[in-house]
Amino acid sequence: MPQRDGRVDAPAIRAPWRSIVAAAGLVAVLVVAARGRAGDEPAEKSLGANKAAPAANALDPLLRQAWKDAGLKPATVAGDAEFLRRAYLDILGRIPTVAEAREFLNAKAADKRARLVDLLLEHVDYPKNFATEWTNLLIGRGRQERNVDRAALTAWLRKQFSADRPWNEVVYDLVTASGSNKENGAVNYTLAHLETEAVPLTSRTTRLFLGQQLQCVQCHDHPQNDWKQADFWGINAFFRGLKTEEKRMAGADGLEKVDHVELTDVPTEAFARFDRRNGMMGVAFPKFIDGRKVDKPGKAVRRVELAKLITDPEGDMLPRAMVNRTWAHFMGKGFVNPVDDIGPHNTPVLPEVFDKLTEEFREGGCDVKQLIRWITSSAAYQASSVRPGKAKAEDDQFSVMMLRPMSPEQLFDSLLTATAAHRTGGGRNDDKREGWMRQFLFTFGNDEGDEATSFQGTIPQSLMMMNGELMRDALSGKPGSFLSDAVEQAGRQHRSPAGFMVDQLYMAALSRHPSNAESTPAVAYLESSPDAMSFLQDLFWALLNSNEFILIH
Known part of the structure; x- marks a missing residue:
């Protein structure tokens, strides 16, 4: 058995x-079941554990102090084989080959884990894996409409992750993308969510890039925070003035078919209309969720103005959202859960660690690879999935790998x-x-x-x-x-x-x-x-x- x-x-x-x-x-x-029960060989022996402590990490003093204050006994350091498999799956999206596993397990260098992460971040499967994940986040796994070129979006994302472009630049290009959806794969993000007056595009943009579930206030004010119905429609108004045009060509059978779709921005005075709960009609011009408005919206390229606000180097919503989502990718859950519901109504776990990582990510130029290095070298990521003693699963504060x-x-x-x-x-x-x-x-x-x-x-x-x-x-x-x-x-x-x-x-x-x-x-x-x-x-x-x-x- x-x-x-x-x-x-x-x-x-x-x-x-x-x-x-x-x-x-x-x-x-x-x-x-937990490893290490009576009759089982200790996990450290069978996994070839490296007893050396992981490399110093700026997050570790904060993590260990939080665990101490909470009276938590953290798990032991994961064995080499456990860490190896975990890192391959999280960074490359697959387990290691036998040759890759043997090479790492036989290595003797004290810093071989940090070296492994650096090696994986330069591997061709790293951009492939993260492009696949972000394609799913941006447009989903399901079949898209004919106007969406999923392969082109994935190829575009692979280029961004391969080139290690700063995350704020990638987001700026996604929000403002125009032209052919075949030549500029980023266009497909907008095309995928234009139905019903871009309501899905509004929701997904704020959730993915700002960590805010504004869709909750589409129909009414938020019961637990300060978001108002007008806040949702103020973001929605940034997506007015978009024009799509199908470009056709003759196929091999002589019949015309859609070759690609062109997306362009047309300056407009349009505003978003919405129904209030009191039966009155509301209107909203482009306004960011912190209250900033667009000067002369009729002459501005609205998506460009929105992208500037989202990627504002003085703001922390974009880096905070990316840090929380990336932490969840590697740790199984975010500092804030759901990962796209950050706000005063949703208290984060380990707030000092969350703030520190967000600050470093923002000050470091939104470097995704560096963010991954910080997370994977932390005591939280290096921890075993074996709970120490009789520790319970509730509120472990990332002291045990999920x-x-x-x-x-x-x-x-x-x-x-x-x-x-x-x-x-x-x-x-x-x-x-x-x-x-x-x-x-x-x-x-x-x-x-x-x-x-x-x-x-x-x-x-x-x-x-x-x-x-x-x-x-x-x-x-x-x-x-x-x-x-x-x-x-x-x-x-x-x-x-x-x-x-x-x-x-x-x-x-x-x-x-x-x-x-x-x-x-x-x-x-x-x-x-x-x-x-x-x-x-x-x-x-x-x-x-x-x-x-x-x-x-």
Whole structure:
């Protein structure tokens, strides 16, 4: 049977275990017990922990003082394998390859964690991962209207993250983008939310870039803070005067089709109309949420004026929103939750740390890579996911790393990384990735275009993981697959080929060496098995369906 923390006892990995898991469903995959129970090998040994303290970080004195004041005992420093896998998933969106994992675990440098983060930030998968995440935030995962070129937006974002452009400059370009949505991918953000007089665009812009849920005051004043209905419509008025035009061309079949869409700004005297709760009609001209207005709005390019206000170097709403969202990306939750509801009505956790990180990010020129370095070198990010003693889960103030399920994109890319299934299943292509996402996505028909996934711990996920096409390709054992390569490499080993193959599977799936309790029976079973490939397929299948694989910890 599977052990308590997602590890697997090799003698139990045969067809009967498959039927047990299939009957129970993979919901149990998301139930993770604490590591280090009686009978388990200590996590530090099996994960090859680096006992050295993480590099000094300006946030750490604030973190440790807050934990002390709250009477919290922080978790121990995460082991090397735990940190490695966590950093790869958070920065690159996938687990490390076996070669990458071995190189890091074998390194002896005291600062190898900081070096790893620097290496990952220069990796080609870093801009790819963050472009994917921000594409989802900007326009969602669902299928867009024909006027939206999702690929062009993603490509544009990849260029921005690859060039390490300051976040305020990226936001400025997103808010003001005009021209062809094919040539300027940033245009697609605005195009995606222009329906119903740009109400969705107003809501998403304030939530993503200012951390303010102004959609709450679209129809009435806010009951818990000072936001008024006119504040929402004052931002909405910045998006008046937008003109879209479809540009057509003849296709291969001779029929005309839309080639791209042009977005332009037309100076206008238009104002936003809205219905008050008292039955009266309200009007709003362009006005920022801090009360600043646009001089001569009829002659101004309104989106440019809005972008100047959002990215004002003297303001802190933009850096504060980005810091909170990035912290949530790496830690599982933000200083303020929901991450886009910052304000006096929503008290942050660790306010001193939040303020310090925001100040450093703003003063440092909104450098996203540097923000990532600060977060990943902090005692909070370096902490293990194992709770010390009998500590409870409530209000841990980031003294323990939060367990998080992978996103659909992370799981898909990690499965390919671990198994090389794309080499046996027709190649790694976007169509398969999109098909994977669609099976776990549903959208609400609201005016904000929000969406949710039915991905985490559900029956569809269980079936996809246990019996889906991707898993079948992964376990096929065909030439070019990871299993095939592992068997071939083991044949060249002069010492224990069985030990090498078991170790390869654990390194591929879990980015760590198996413990003695895991490797000894697995090696013995493999050496006595008349069908080595069948056993390896079952073992690999169980590891890939374990909670230790599917969770970021």
